[in-house]
Amino acid sequence: MPLADEILQKLKAKARPDQLEGMARFAIAGEGRLGVSVPEIRKIAKYAGKNHGLALELWNSEIPDARIVAGLVGEPDKLTEKQMEDWAKDFDSWDVCDQVCMNLFDRSPLAMKKIHDWADREEEFVKRAAFALIASLSIHDKKAEDEKFTRLFPVIKDGAADERNFVKKAVNWALRSIGKRNPALNKAAIKLAQEIKEMDSKSARWIANDALRELEGDTIQQRLRRKFGDGP
Secondary structure (H helix, E strand, C coil), X not given: CCHHHHHHHHHHHCCCHHHHHHHHHCCCCCCCXXXXXXXXXXXXXXXXXXXXXXXXXXXXXXXXXXXXXXXXXXXXXXXXXXXXXXXXXXXXXXXXXXXXXXXXXXXXXXXXXXXXXXXXCCCHHHHHHHHHHHHHHHHHCCCCCHHHHHCCHHHHHHHCCCCCHHHHHHHHHHHHHHHCCCHHHHHHHHHHHHHHHCCCCHHHHHHHHHHHHHXXXXXXXXXHHHHHCCCC
């Protein structure tokens, strides 16, 4: 049996149609969704191993669960800009968008280029992908200099005016993730949030207030002090 067929068979065996209604309430949608849990998806992806050809086949199945597996088994060094564009255009649910960005796209040398490309796009999930990539890079790129992220502040500020739910939540995610990297970026992100708060936009005010609540809160401040010093 071809590996793609085997993986699809495994996914269908773990399908949970009883979960679909509940998932839909959290805007986890998409035609043909099986309702497979993320832990099961990860187990299946681990079984498959890294395989870019398999990733392409699974993506073409159009099954959201399989597309998340595709992001897990894809190989970043084999990504092309065309593939990233094609997949981004196919995003129709926030979880597929975020999982692919977190597990595959953020490891591509093209990631920064696509952030700038997609941040100006009209399609809601393509634009979300720009900010999901910023958040993912801030979490995963441990060796990056602070400047890599501060250079993205104008992108975040511009994105904060977008009133669409899936965009504004990703902008917020990006801002909070940067602000949790280290004390210097925490201060810089708080300053940016304060600037965003002054924008004439309901979305911007929500993004800023939510980010400030976390970034200035005791939990994050204490964690940063423990990790970087000047604390108990």
